[in-house]
Amino acid sequence: MCLAIPMQLIERGEWDGTAELRGVQRQVSLMLCPEARPGEYVLVHAGYALATVDEEEARKTLEVLDQVANQGYTPE
């Protein structure tokens, strides 16, 4: 029930913006994510941005993946 993908917010107005991913653009509502800034990635579900993607957390998760893949699993 949760098809959502991260897209980059390329421009915004007060409540709406244009999100883009790999050359495809769509209007998205920012009503649920009013703090999103142009240039940030947002999670888009059913035409609405639901959250901004935290790049730092993404990097940390990728590090965990890398570590697990190479060394085995240690929980935080």
Next chain:
Amino acid sequence: MKRSDTLLLAHGSGGRLTHELVRQVFLPAFDNPYLRTLSDSAVLPDLPAGRLAMTTDAFVVDPPVFPGGDLGYLSVCGTVNDLAVAGAQPLWLTWALVLEEGLDGELLHQLVDGAARACREAAVTVVAGDTKVVPRGKGDRAFAITSGVGVVPLGRDLGDHRVEPGDDIVISGPFGDHGATIMACRHGMSGSALVSDCAPLADLAAAVLASGAEIHVMHDPTRGGVATTCHEVAGRAGIGCLLEEAALPVRAETLTTCELLGLDPLYLACEGRMLIWVAPRDTPRLLQALQGHPLGRGAAWIGRTEARKSTQAAVILKTSIGGERPVDLLSGSELPRIC
């Protein structure tokens, strides 16, 4: 009928307006000696040596104009491609339109221009046509029905009966672009490179068949996409198709549209691609012939044919993480989903 006019019922009644429509719109667009006679039937010269190939298709695409084409262009490409993949040189087409009263003259001209352009690109001739106009509300702007004939040269025998376990499966370019573009139009997505792959394939097919590769069968994966075409071949040839996900060529824009709407590119129509079953020793030669042609640049090997146990799925995908899943025959068309 001018571009600024609106289509009336009278344009289809056979009287003065119909004649004007034919003389002012269709004849100039398709101009050739057969059409100019305006007789009840086109009487054509003898065919070159070989077997007659014949096909027909109806075209109802919505929206009628989309990035990369229109219903007119599509209606010629679709029929040309059905002949081309059968190994035939496409020759003559008929083109019939069912138009809705109130149709915008601009749109009609656009569709006719599109069809005429496709004919020039494919070097085929529309030798007969017809137009009917239905009352407003009884037809969705325009439908086109195209029939075509061509000739399969002597000695050429392509068909599913020639497919064997061990054959390689090759596609002439990235797939799903047409279907993705139509879905994107309907659901508010856009992009400068989100464009239908609609194109006439007669020339590409000729290059393939001239390459010397042992081609068993060719198909154009239209309605239902690559998955459906593989199912059909598997069913008719009594084999299984094993596709390799990591090898499937899909353009980024098509992939993104699919991810947004929850669609699978394997089920989306292509209107300018060929799926080819080839003897595996000739795959490199085939790929070279395809990649050397402007319409075959993104050609790729996507899988192979194998013997199939009766309990096994007809089409199986080896996923890019090393898993496996069956690729089913769709119950209906792909629909956007949230889940």
Next chain:
Amino acid sequence: MKSSDAFSDRSTVDALVRRVREQAAGLPRQVTFMEVCGTHTHAIGAAGLRRLLPPKVRLISGPGCPVCVTPVDYLDRAEALAALPDVIICTFGDLVRVPSSRGSLEQARARGCDVRVVYSPRDALAIARAHPAKRVVFLAVGFETTAPTVAAALAEAEAESIANFQILSGSKLIEPPLRALVTDGELHIDGFLLPGHVSVVIGSDAYAFLREEFGVPAAVVGFTPADILLGILELNQQVLEGKPRVANLYSRVVRPEGNRHAQSVIVRFFEPVDTRWRGLGEIPASGLGVRAAWTHRDAATIDVAVPEPCEPHGCRCGEVLKGLVEPPECPLFNTGCTPDTPVGACMVSSEGTCAAWYRHERLGTAA
């Protein structure tokens, strides 16, 4: 064909699969993990992930698919509304082929009803704006991921005074069925893979009860193969150490507190109501109903005749949804109930437990 996303990288996934197998060797017995999100079920199926897991790790699908759990009476009401001459039904594609007492919305459209598929509730609102003489009813199904988008569309309709836009609320909440599953005496679930996008809205803290009240391992995970495998590794580890907790492995979009804007717009328009789940029966306070202040937006108030709902006779969906029985144990499986002619919830969605089993069976593998 895969996106170049690092979370789908083949060598990373291969390594994760190896780790799962190594780790599973140390497990005292077979473990059963349940995911409760239709999108997870779909992602696992699409990647062919199950076949890569060791026999000691069993993955089952719970009641997290809005297609599967939308009850028959909701669809019957939607169809009755569709039959009204001035109504346009707008729906997500997921619902179009789900059978009701009489048939699907697709069949209703063939009979002349105006049924349109939309990608977003806003698209339904746009249709309402474009057709002021018609009544637009949007079929609002989904979980907490989708509920705020519906609420936001209602807020927009209110702000612009678009009178002809209403919803038939069928949204469900994830916590009540989770509680029902952990308190069910017959079930033994060793851990939950929690729905990543529902969690974006409700926050990872919302699942604290799983640890505090029930001591069940849990992990909030995303939807790529790497995310899901990371979740399995985490759950295995929690089982091995005997230390259940709620691990947030999708922190790039899930915050402990969730999305406050989304939560407040849901609360503005909706309140928890008792609701029926296909195959599971009624669960108290498990759905969202339109608040009294917004009755004019609630299509459930439109007077239509709706047939008495009937659950199909012999259907064992409820037990399948809980992972208690396997599809072939249901008498209807592959007799009356197939993917083309689905009877119960589990066959309706292409990734429902029974539909998935039906298809994978033909690969000679267990689903």
